[in-house]
Amino acid sequence: MTTDPSGVSTSVDQSTLILGIETSCDETAAALVMGGHDVVSSVVSTQIDLHARYGGVVPEIASRAHLDTLNPVVARAIVEAGIAESRIDAVACTVGPGLIGALLVGVAAAKSFALAWDVPFVAVNHHEAHLYSAFLEDPNLQFPLVVMLVSGGHTMLIEMRGHGDYRLLGRTVDDAAGEAFDKVARFLGLGYPGGPAMDREAKRGDPTAIAFPRAMLHEGLDFSFSGLKTAVMNYVRKHPDVSSQDVAASFQQAVVDVLVAKARRAAREVGATGLVLGGGVAANSLLRDRFLLACQEDGLRGFLPSLAMCTDNAAMIAAAGWYRLRSDGPSGLDTGASPNLRLFD
Ligand code: KG4
Numbered sequence: 563m564t565t566d567p568s569g570v571s572t573s574v575d576q577s578t579l580i581l582g583i584e585t586s587c588d589e590t591a592a593a594l595v596m597g598g599h600d601v602v603s604s605v606v607s608t609q610i611d612l613h614a615r616y617g618g619v620v621p622e623i624a625s626r627a628h629l630d631t632l633n634p635v636v637a638r639a640i641v642e643a644g645i646a647e648s649r650i651d652a653v654a655c656t657v658g659p660g661l662i663g664a665l666l667v668g669v670a671a672a673k674s675f676a677l678a679w680d681v682p683f684v685a686v687n688h689h690e691a692h693l694y695s696a697f698l699e700d701p702n703l704q705f706p707l708v709v710m711l712v713s714g715g716h717t718m719l720i721e722m723r724g725h726g727d728y729r730l731l732g733r734t735v736d737d738a739a740g741e742a743f744d745k746v747a748r749f750l751g752l753g754y755p756g757g758p759a760m761d762r763e764a765k766r767g768d769p770t771a772i773a774f775p776r777a778m779l780h781e782g783l784d785f786s787f788s789g790l791k792t793a794v795m796n797y798v799r800k801h802p803d804v805s806s807q808d809v810a811a812s813f814q815q816a817v818v819d820v821l822v823a824k825a826r827r828a829a830r831e832v833g834a835t836g837l838v839l840g841g842g843v844a845a846n847s848l849l850r851d852r853f854l855l856a857c858q859e860d861g862l863r864g865f866l867p868s869l870a871m872c873t874d875n876a877a878m879i880a881a882a883g884w885y886r887l888r889s890d891g892p893s894g895l896d897t898g899a900s901p902n903l904r905l906f907d
């Protein structure tokens with residue numbers, strides 16, 4: 563039993579039903595999750611079509627779209643779950659990191675629901691939520707785990723020693739892996755969002771066609787992807803007739819080789835029992851195959867969230883919210899949106 567400063571007491575157990583809300587970037591999402599892992603409903607409304615013509619997310623458009631869409635998305639999550647609002651025990655919401663205007667929409671709505679329903683509000687760090695997407699499929703993961711978080715904004719290797727107990731092992735020193743996918747896709751004219759487009763294009767190309775660099779492959783646990791991006795651009799400028807499928811396949815192979823090599827090294831160094839993949843780039847088909855193969859070869863348990871749980875969604879927010887509520891109790895209603903919120907100092 564935990565008690566928040568306003569006196570709301572919360573008992574967190576397997577029947578605790580949490581409404582998760584996510585509006586940090588370009589997906590408006592709501593989900594109901596019981597006991598931190600049982601997804602009762604999950605609704606994601608993507609804004610991809612609104613941003614596509616600009617080649618990236620336009621913050622002002624994102625905020626306005628969240629404002630229009632959030633209430634219907636929450637209503638649908640509740641209707642799909644087939645429950646009454648009164649059954650909801652807490653409301654968890656991403657408070658950061660993300661686009662400030664986009665975050666504010668979700669945070670204001672989540673606090674209003676919590677206040678109106680007289681249930682706790684739980685502030686969730688978006689990165690911590692990505693770590694928890696694997697627990698949606700298997701709540702009994704054994705620690706220590708190494709989590710590789712690969713998204714549009716981050717590439718991190720994290721040792722997870724227990725719930726809420728993390729240590730940063732390595733991170734990108736420049737571009738995130740997803741950012742490199744997006745920038746190369748844009749350069750090749752493959753459109754937005756870049757990662758899935760590159761994944762599709764690469765399926766028809768030869769991954770050995772071009773020997774792109776694998777930066778820092780044999781050094782430590784940090785990553786660097788900006789040199790690879792520049793190498794792709796230089797190569798295409800020099801060879802304008804090259805097949806974009808071969809470029810996409812060779813680029814993707816270089817990224818995956820580095821990600822998998824570092825994840826294995828990290829697991830070895832900390833004596834992890836398993837490796838977990840999280841973040842939007844975890845949807846990449848080659849990365850998923852190679853990651854599981856590496857886990858098999860190294861005798862590690864490999865955990866891959868389903869495709870829907872890799873990219874931004876609210877089920878992972880509700881799951882992380884369940885663990886946060888259990889360990890820290892409710893967050894104050896004065897908690898604000900925090901666009902630069904970090905998982906590590
Ligand atoms: O975690 P996420 O949904 O949003 C944040 O950045 O927090 O990740 C989005 C990133 C984008 O860079 C997108 O291009 C990448 O994930 N991504 C992919 C694939 N699907 C999404 N990258 C490579 N292959 C994919 N299939």
Ligand code: ZN
Pocket residue numbers: 688692713841842873874
């Ligand atoms: Zn994300």
